[in-house]
Amino acid sequence: MTRSICTATSALFLAAAAAAQPPTLPVPWANKFFLPDIAKHPTQPAPPVIAHDFGTVPHGTLCAHKFTVTNIYDVPMQVIHWNRSCGCLEAYPPQRVLQPNEQAEFVVTMDTSKFSGPNAQTMQVTFGPQYVSTAILRLQANSRSDVQLSPGRVHFGTVAQGVKPAPQTVTVEYSGRQKDWRVTGMVPPAGPIEAAVVPASPPGAWLGRKYQVTVSLKPTAPPGPVAEVLTLKTNDPSAPVIQVNVTGLVQAPLTVSADKINFGKVRVGAAARFQVLVRSANNQVFTVQPVPEDADGVSLDTLQAAGPVRVVTVRFQPTHPGPVRKELKLETSLNGGSTATILVEGEGEGEAESGM
Numbered sequence: 001m002t003r004s005i006c007t008a009t010s011a012l013f014l015a016a017a018a019a020a021q022p023p024t025l026p027v028p029w030a031n032k033f034f035l036p037d038i039a040k041h042p043t044q045p046a047p048p049v050i051a052h053d054f055g056t057v058p059h060g061t062l063c064a065h066k067f068t069v070t071n072i073y074d075v076p077m078q079v080i081h082w083n084r085s086c087g088c089l090e091a092y093p094p095q096r097v098l099q100p101n102e103q104a105e106f107v108v109t110m111d112t113s114k115f116s117g118p119n120a121q122t123m124q125v126t127f128g129p130q131y132v133s134t135a136i137l138r139l140q141a142n143s144r145s146d147v148q149l150s151p152g153r154v155h156f157g158t159v160a161q162g163v164k165p166a167p168q169t170v171t172v173e174y175s176g177r178q179k180d181w182r183v184t185g186m187v188p189p190a191g192p193i194e195a196a197v198v199p200a201s202p203p204g205a206w207l208g209r210k211y212q213v214t215v216s217l218k219p220t221a222p223p224g225p226v227a228e229v230l231t232l233k234t235n236d237p238s239a240p241v242i243q244v245n246v247t248g249l250v251q252a253p254l255t256v257s258a259d260k261i262n263f264g265k266v267r268v269g270a271a272a273r274f275q276v277l278v279r280s281a282n283n284q285v286f287t288v289q290p291v292p293e294d295a296d297g298v299s300l301d302t303l304q305a306a307g308p309v310r311v312v313t314v315r316f317q318p319t320h321p322g323p324v325r326k327e328l329k330l331e332t333s334l335n336g337g338s339t340a341t342i343l344v345e346g347e348g349e350g351e352a353e354s355g356m
Helices: 004-021 031-033
Strands: 049-058 062-070 077-083 090-094 103-111 117-128 131-152 154-160 167-175 183-186 193-199 212-216 224-234 243-250 254-256 262-266 273-280 299-303 309-316 322-331 339-349
Touching: 031 062, 031 117, 031 131, 049 062, 049 243, 077 090, 090 117, 103 117, 103 131, 103 224, 103 273, 131 243, 154 167, 154 212, 183 193, 193 224, 212 224, 212 243, 254 339, 262 273, 262 309, 273 339, 299 322, 309 322, 309 339
Parallel strands: 049 131, 154 243, 262 339
Antiparallel strands: 062 103, 077 117, 090 103, 117 131, 131 167, 167 212, 183 224, 193 212, 224 243, 254 273, 273 309, 299 309, 322 339
């Protein structure tokens, strides 16, 4: 009898303990957006959290990481909200709507000047609006107080394509106990940057305590965001490398509000139109040359008046059934003959009229 009471009591205790456990939350399906190989393997399960470790970095470093976000679903998706657990985090989500199978960059930064030692924080990113899910990002870094980076990154701001801006510099300073600490070299930078590092210690200081890193942006840099990492080598066995983030934006002479237009199915002989804004860098005044209709029925109409922003109308009037895929080249009066390209897709539907 006693054993039965104990067994019953034990069962009640275990049931109560199980009921007291917090329920397991479902894994957000929006986490899939951040997986690097999700386009090739869309059925893989989403992890509970998307984690990125910036590692051990000098105090003051502005760490940056660029996620590739992929919309693997059959409806348009976009970032509609995000929040953070710490003021050291910032997010730069894509501003456009992602159509099915489209990709975009989602940049996250962590400012290590706002903390010392190891730090892990979370960011929640909500996607919608038709179906809503909130991805969970976990970002961490170890802000090393004995090495300081000032400023925390190299930032070129917005630069016109083809222009070489003034070089930018950062200072690396060591204040630890290793008297022979020094920067021993640099990994040759990749991408559109060049760099040099030289000692900058004041007279009487320990040899190699302070270094100055000078970074230049090549005039051949392609248009788009600059997000490079410069790696310095040190003789410190506990932290053999120092990474410096290099950021900026190379602005093309022309930008278009839509570089891809899909008209879908249009009946042969009917016309579909789509308006595109064409904008010049630095508010330069220009005109856009019209493009006469070709054999597939694709043309471009524009007002001949000049201005820093032009509205052009892309027209698709199919002359025969079947798919059409064409690159439309916009020629302008800007110096150097700056051009832009719009990819036009559509499909002629039905039969052409015989004229009888």
